[in-house]
Amino acid sequence: MAGTSKEGSAAASKPLPAPKVAIGPAKPGSQAPAPAASRALAPRTDKARVVEVALPSEAERDKMGKDLLDRMKEHFLGESLEVTERAGVLARVKFPSRSVVTLCTWLRDQGTFGHCAMVAAVDWRETREVLYTLWSDHLKSYLELTTTLPADDPHIESVSQVWPGASWHEREAWDLVGVLFDHHPDLRRLFLPEGYKFHPLLKTFELHEPEDLEVKARTGR
Amino acid sequence: MSEMWINMGPQHPMTHGLWNLRVKVDGELVIDAVPEMGYLHRGIEKICEYRRYNEVVTLMDRCCYVAGLAWEQLYLMASEQALGVEVPERAEYIRVMCQELQRLASHLMWYAAFVMDVGLMAPFGYGMRDRDIILDLFQSFTGARMTYEYMRVGGVRNDLPVGFTDRCRKVMGWLEQRVNDYEDLCDRSDIFLKRCIDVGVLKAKDCIRDGITGPMLRAAGVARDLRRDRPYSVYPELDFQVAVHDAADVYGRYRVRMEEMRQSLRIVRQCLDWLDHKPGRVIAEKVPRFVGTPSPPPGMESYIVRRGYPKGVGFSAMEEPHGEALAYVVNEGGEQPYRVKFRSPVMVNISAARDYLVGYRVSDIPAIMGSVDICVGESDR
Amino acid sequence: MSAATLLGVSFWLAQTMFSTLRPITPAPLLPLMGPQAQLATGYLLAGTLVFATGLVNSIMLIWWERKLLGRFMDRRGAMHVGYAGLLQNFADGLKLFRKQPLRPREADKLGYLLSPTAYLATSLAIVGFLPVSTGWVPGVAPLSLLMALALFSFAPFFIFVGAWSSNNKYSLIGGMRTAAQLVAYEVPLLFAIVSVVLLAGTFDLTGIVNAQIHDGWFALPLALGLIIFFVAMLAEVERIPFDLPEAEAELVEGWNTEYGGMLFAMTTLGDYVRALVGSYLVVLLFLGGWWMPAGPYTAAINGFPLAGILWFQVKVYIVFAVFVWVRASLPRVRTDQLLQIGWKRMIPLSLANVFLAAAFVAEGWPPFPKLL
Numbered sequence: 001m002a003g004t005s006k007e008g009s010a011a012a013s014k015p016l017p018a019p020k021v022a023i024g025p026a027k028p029g030s031q032a033p034a035p036a037a038s039r040a041l042a043p044r045t046d047k048a049r050v051v052e053v054a055l056p057s058e059a060e061r062d063k064m065g066k067d068l069l070d071r072m073k074e075h076f077l078g079e080s081l082e083v084t085e086r087a088g089v090l091a092r093v094k095f096p097s098r099s100v101v102t103l104c105t106w107l108r109d110q111g112t113f114g115h116c117a118m119v120a121a122v123d124w125r126e127t128r129e130v131l132y133t134l135w136s137d138h139l140k141s142y143l144e145l146t147t148t149l150p151a152d153d154p155h156i157e158s159v160s161q162v163w164p165g166a167s168w169h170e171r172e173a174w175d176l177v178g179v180l181f182d183h184h185p186d187l188r189r190l191f192l193p194e195g196y197k198f199h200p201l202l203k204t205f206e207l208h209e210p211e212d213l214e215v216k217a218r219t220g221r
Numbered sequence: 222m223s224e225m226w227i228n229m230g231p232q233h234p235m236t237h238g239l240w241n242l243r244v245k246v247d248g249e250l251v252i253d254a255v256p257e258m259g260y261l262h263r264g265i266e267k268i269c270e271y272r273r274y275n276e277v278v279t280l281m282d283r284c285c286y287v288a289g290l291a292w293e294q295l296y297l298m299a300s301e302q303a304l305g306v307e308v309p310e311r312a313e314y315i316r317v318m319c320q321e322l323q324r325l326a327s328h329l330m331w332y333a334a335f336v337m338d339v340g341l342m343a344p345f346g347y348g349m350r351d352r353d354i355i356l357d358l359f360q361s362f363t364g365a366r367m368t369y370e371y372m373r374v375g376g377v378r379n380d381l382p383v384g385f386t387d388r389c390r391k392v393m394g395w396l397e398q399r400v401n402d403y404e405d406l407c408d409r410s411d412i413f414l415k416r417c418i419d420v421g422v423l424k425a426k427d428c429i430r431d432g433i434t435g436p437m438l439r440a441a442g443v444a445r446d447l448r449r450d451r452p453y454s455v456y457p458e459l460d461f462q463v464a465v466h467d468a469a470d471v472y473g474r475y476r477v478r479m480e481e482m483r484q485s486l487r488i489v490r491q492c493l494d495w496l497d498h499k500p501g502r503v504i505a506e507k508v509p510r511f512v513g514t515p516s517p518p519p520g521m522e523s524y525i526v527r528r529g530y531p532k533g534v535g536f537s538a539m540e541e542p543h544g545e546a547l548a549y550v551v552n553e554g555g556e557q558p559y560r561v562k563f564r565s566p567v568m569v570n571i572s573a574a575r576d577y578l579v580g581y582r583v584s585d586i587p588a589i590m591g592s593v594d595i596c597v598g599e600s601d602r
Numbered sequence: 603m604s605a606a607t608l609l610g611v612s613f614w615l616a617q618t619m620f621s622t623l624r625p626i627t628p629a630p631l632l633p634l635m636g637p638q639a640q641l642a643t644g645y646l647l648a649g650t651l652v653f654a655t656g657l658v659n660s661i662m663l664i665w666w667e668r669k670l671l672g673r674f675m676d677r678r679g680a681m682h683v684g685y686a687g688l689l690q691n692f693a694d695g696l697k698l699f700r701k702q703p704l705r706p707r708e709a710d711k712l713g714y715l716l717s718p719t720a721y722l723a724t725s726l727a728i729v730g731f732l733p734v735s736t737g738w739v740p741g742v743a744p745l746s747l748l749m750a751l752a753l754f755s756f757a758p759f760f761i762f763v764g765a766w767s768s769n770n771k772y773s774l775i776g777g778m779r780t781a782a783q784l785v786a787y788e789v790p791l792l793f794a795i796v797s798v799v800l801l802a803g804t805f806d807l808t809g810i811v812n813a814q815i816h817d818g819w820f821a822l823p824l825a826l827g828l829i830i831f832f833v834a835m836l837a838e839v840e841r842i843p844f845d846l847p848e849a850e851a852e853l854v855e856g857w858n859t860e861y862g863g864m865l866f867a868m869t870t871l872g873d874y875v876r877a878l879v880g881s882y883l884v885v886l887l888f889l890g891g892w893w894m895p896a897g898p899y900t901a902a903i904n905g906f907p908l909a910g911i912l913w914f915q916v917k918v919y920i921v922f923a924v925f926v927w928v929r930a931s932l933p934r935v936r937t938d939q940l941l942q943i944g945w946k947r948m949i950p951l952s953l954a955n956v957f958l959a960a961a962f963v964a965e966g967w968p969p970f971p972k973l974l
Contacts, residue, residue: 050462050480051444088302088536114429117538118547118564133536133547133564137443140450142538165432168572169564176266191262191601200267201560227771234850249775249937338851340842340934346675412843412933583775584936587851 055140064139065090068111075106089133089142097130097147097156104132104145104162112138116159119169121177123202128154128179132166149179158184176201224252227583231260235587237334238597242574242590246583254578256571261601269561274300274374274512277561282368284563285599288327290319290359291541292599293372295548296561298453301374303535303552306508311501312376313455318492319359319371320454320539321485322389325396326355327542328478328485331594332403335475338591339416344406351399358389374512375505386493393486393493400482407475417472421589423577424469431573434566435544436481437593440466440473447540461488471592478594511556530554543567543594567593568600607737608648616644649730656729659915660874663881664691666919667926674930695871701863706769709860713767718861718868721760725875728753732882733808735892735910745805747795754838754879757872758784761847761857764869768860776856779937780840780847786944787837787844793952794831797824797959798887801967811891821888823962827955828888830948832924835880837944840873841925843932846940881921889917 056064069083069091081103082094095103107113113134122129132145149156158181160167170181171190178199181187188194198205230241239260245253265284269277281296282289294316301308308316333348356366362381363371371378407413423433425441438445446463448456464480466473509530535550544566553559570593577589620640627635665680665688672679680687705714731750733739743749758781765777798820799805802813814820821828837844848856858869885891892910935943 050484051465052462055450086534086536088538115434116432117434117545118549118562120549120562122551122560122562131549133549135545137445137450142451142536144536163432164430165569165573168568172568189259191259193259200264205267225771229852234854235852246775336933340845340849340851341932342671342842343674343930346677350676410931410933412935412939415939416933416936582936582938583852584846584849584934 061139061141065141068139069093072106072111075110076103079103086144089144090136090139092144092146094146094148097149100145100147100159101157101162104134104159107134107143107145108162111143112136113143114163116163116166116169117142119159119166119173121173121179121201123151123177124148125151125203127151128177130156130173130179132159154179155182156180157182158187160184175199178202223247229586230257235338235590236597237591237595240571240595240597240601242586244578244583244586249582249584251578251581251583251586254575256574258568258571258597258601261597263602265602266561266563270557270559273556274304274558277558278372279368279370282370283598284602285541285543285596286367287330287596288323288542288599289367289369290316290323290371291327291539292546292563293369294320294454295537295539295541295546295563296550297372297374298537298539299535299548299550300552300558301535302537303533303550303558304374304509304512305531305533306375306505308376308505309502310455311380311496311499312503312505314492314495314499315377315381315503316372317454317456317459318389318489318496319377321488321492322355322358324485324542325482325489326352326359327594327596328482329355331478331542331591335588335591335594336407338587339413341407341410341413344403347399347403351396354392354396358385358392361385361388373504373508375508376503378504380503381496386497389493390490393489397483397486400479400486404479414472416585416588417470417475417592418468419470419472420581420585421471421577421592422469423573427573427576428469431576432569433544433573434569435540435542435594436474436477437544437570439464440477441469442467445545447538447545451538453537453539459488459491471588474592474594541566541599543596543599544570546599563599563602565599565602567596571595571600608651608739609644610737612648612651613641613644615647616640619643652730653726655734656726656875656878657871659918660871660878661691661695662688663874663878663919663922664870666922667929670923670926671930674927695867698867699864703863703865706860708769710767710769713763714860715865717760717764717767718858718865718872721757721764722868722872722875724753724756724760725872725879728879729875729882731807732879732886733811733891734882734914735908736808738911739808743806746807747799747805747810750807750879750883751792751795754876755784755788757876764861765857768857770860772853772855772859773857776847776849776853776859780857782937783837783840783844783846783940783944786941787834787948790830790944790948790952791834791838793949793956794824794827794834795887797827797952797955800956800959800963807886807891811886811893814890815893817967819888819890824888824955824959826951826958828884830952830955831888832884834948834952835884836925836928837940839876839880839925841877842929843935844940845934846937849934851934877922877925878918881918881925884921885914885917889921892917 072093073081073083076095076099079096079099084092084094086092113136115135115137116132117135118131118133120131120133122131128149128151130147130149134143134145135141136143147156156179158166158170160170160181161183167185168190170184171187173179174181174184174187175189175191176199189196192200224245224247226243226245228241228243230236231239236242241257241260243255243257244251263283265280268280272280277296277300278293281292284292329348329352333345333352336344336348359369360366362379362385363369365371423431423437423441425438425443428438428441428443434445442465444463444465447453448461449463461484464477464484466476468476532554533552535552536548538545538547540546545564546566547564549560549562550558551560574590578586581589617640620635620643624632624635668690669679669687680690683690683693705711728750731739731743731746731753733746739746761780762777765773765780768774798810801817801820801823802810804810804813840847846856847853848858850856853859858866861869892914894913
């Protein structure tokens, strides 16, 4: 898939060790160790270790981050990525919605972003924005991916196949903002009952004070 | 015996809140598990869009009822970034102290609930009692025991009362003793060890795959702690370590939380020392006026836009007692935030329930789910 | 003194009653007041006395447990109704008694209603075979120990029937666990008793107690047996760490999840009656019954039946305090661990204990000449 054709450039720049992350949802029973009747108990002095985390220095991180972004831009030349600076995160990358899986897979495998922290959706009335926040243990920073979907047909490929942990975030985004994730393993509503008509975080969904409803019920107005 | 589905929840002693765990059992063996959320969904993210920035703080207390201050700070860090407000250093130290006290309170509550889940009766009372002592501390400077409404855009509402630091230090010294006692209480019990060791194993790579964070991830040997990895507030100036365990089971999670309590005590002490010597403002001088004025009366005129007020997007990440919490606040120049989005660590940790429940016994479910530390208020929002 | 036995007291009461009532009874009813009726009334009174003391004692055990557990958890326990909350459980019982009886629509009516009743009834019936002092037992039987144990082992059937007929999955799992657990722990329990019977040479509980006057408590030679009996009893009366059938963390309330009101009160009371019986048996079999230490020398005090009863109750409450202590300080074991402990540890140990007792008897028991 992605990254195979870029061996040369990846070797020329500093290659990042790719974390080994299992793909696909776990199958029930696939990792069911036998209950520990026979195994020996751990010694009782088995306290939690405390570790000092060695952080890469600011400059080092900046360099690594810039490096990664350059490689990404190079790899996705045809995809018209817009990379902007943002405080608090490595960068904000705007990408066309059709390339979500390719981009995410590349970022996971080549970019050390093994952890999908959040999938958020924002309703901008005419469009809907989907926002992926990724975390890299190697770079120690977040990366924001964002894409825009038309409000009348908000479809995007699910990234649950890339990070199974994103599954419930996508369910939440579907439930509250009404963004449809294609090929999601289990796209049911997360919080609201199945068959509920509204997606409450849409701006078209207006809140009503309970008092108002009461007054309406009482006076008929 | 044939297989059957059992609903554990929404009202069940194991759930510690309102959620439903559907488990498929074959006799005593769990062969499938489907968690279901939404029983406590109050639409907090929607309500936030109708409240001014300071009014949202009230909602944050309701978001997580065991770590309200953590969520207040999470939200405020993001909205301060969105509004462009600087926080005075003293307020930052008070906030961090609140964080760590809140972590202690939350972990003590977890301890109480967890030992109850494995059937240990007496320490339940001990954990709750010690949490109450921390709540007393909170009460002395926030005025409340659970819904604090203490932090504000740009700092905190009020400074600490006279004599607070000494009182707090005394409590910390006492708690240190108690934490050691609690650890002994559990570790000298063979039955406790048998119930915890090699139960609910979720290895590091599965944790990362499922997006699991917090003590659960650290118990699997991954030293990811946002306080260190992506320092916010004044954490870079404080001296503490990250607790890690390699067991990846219930026992490891218990150990990590115990060690985290000790580290929290260390941090609180450092904050107290700093607060003793550096008086100053606790709320920023320049805060947009509209964040504090009350909302228009309940007709819920949605969204008044201030012409010319700078727009912005705020993003914050913090290590909440349960794990990694993210907040995303969009300021479109309105008096209320345009969109608020939170990442709840508990929600993600529950979502992987099948991966750490399958293959164990029905009796293990409370112990495993107890070790996950569930707060439904924040996962459902 | 010898007249002050349970039956003596009840017959005396019946006699007094009848002799006061006969003069004022109208003539047509006099045939109903004959000597047979008096005898029957005497037995009825004896039974009532036993059951009343059994019930009241169980309710007091609940109070004792609540107080102790409160102290273990750094709180005070029940304290508002009556002195130090002594009447709290009677108030609770009254509340449960007044509740509307509800039955799940899908539950099997006969099994659902009958099993708590049978559970409590068989548990209470055991009390009738346990002497509390010299002569204070209605069922004077040479095999009273076996009778008590036979009644004791009825419970799993009723629990299982109740659990099954509740038509609830939690109840069903709880019921299955009960069956597995009680069967597994019955065996070491019986083996522990066998060792006592070997030393005492009788199945009569009064005889066993009397044997301990001279030979000293069986807890001394059979310390292992006492431990086995105690642990097995913990499992038999379903208390922490073996309270899996009603492990509230996972099974809500276990086999009696669907019971409410008076039926729930009956199941709970049945549990405590069984706990009481367990404590009784520990005291009777291993701790010298109602005899004070140094039996031969304190015989004069023990001659008073009431003193014996009081001393016996003190021992029972202390034994039950140990039950509570265990409950406060141990977590619950898992199902598979429970059965492993039962079949793999307890049974070999209890067999060793039987061999130990047999060795004692073969070498001549008691090892010292009788003092009296």
